[in-house]
Amino acid sequence: MLNDxxxxxxRPIRYAAWIGIKQGELHGCALSDISDSxxxxxxxxxxxxxxxxxLFLSNNGAARRxxxxxxxxxKQVGVTFSKRLAAADRVGLTPHPEPETSxxxxxxxxxxxxxxxxx
Numbered sequence: 001m002l003n004d005x006x007x008x009x010x011r012p013i014r015y016a017a018w019i020g021i022k023q024g025e026l027h028g029c030a031l032s033d034i035s036d037s038x039x040x041x042x043x044x045x046x047x048x049x050x051x052x053x054x055l056f057l058s059n060n061g062a063a064r065r066x067x068x069x070x071x072x073x074x075k076q077v078g079v080t081f082s083k084r085l086a087a088a089d090r091v092g093l094t095p096h097p098e099p100e101t102s103x104x105x106x107x108x109x110x111x112x113x114x115x116x117x118x119x
Contacts, residue, residue, distance in 0.1 A: 010035040019043070020054040029055075038070070038080040046072040055079070 057063040067079035
C-alpha cells in the first residue's frame with residue numbers, strides 16, 4: 001500500500017474552474033480532487049501553467065485561491081493553496097456534469113488593486 005503523506009483528506013470532485021495565466025488571460029481547467037490545503041487540476045497542457053497563480057472557483061471571480069504548483073504531469077498539476085479553504089467555500093464546491101464555457105471576470109485578489117483600463 002502506498003504511503004500517503006498528505007496532511008488533509010482529498011475528496012474526488014469534477015468542478016470547472018479557471019487559472020489566471022497572466023493579467024487578462026484565463027485558462028479553463030477542471031478540479032479532479034480537492035482538500036483544505038490543495039487540489040489536483042486537469043489542464044490541456046501543464047507547461048502553460050505558471051508556478052504560482054490565482055484559481056477562480058466561481059463565475060463572478062469572488063471565490064478564488066492563490067495556488068503554488070507542487071508537481072506536474074503533462075495534463076495535470078498538483079497545487080497547494082496559500083490559505084486553507086474556508087468551510088463555506090468547501091460546501092459551495094459541487095460537481096458540474098459539464099465544464100462551464102464562460103470565464104469569470106478578472107477581479108483583483110485580496111490586497112491587490114484593479115488595473116486601470118486603457119482607452
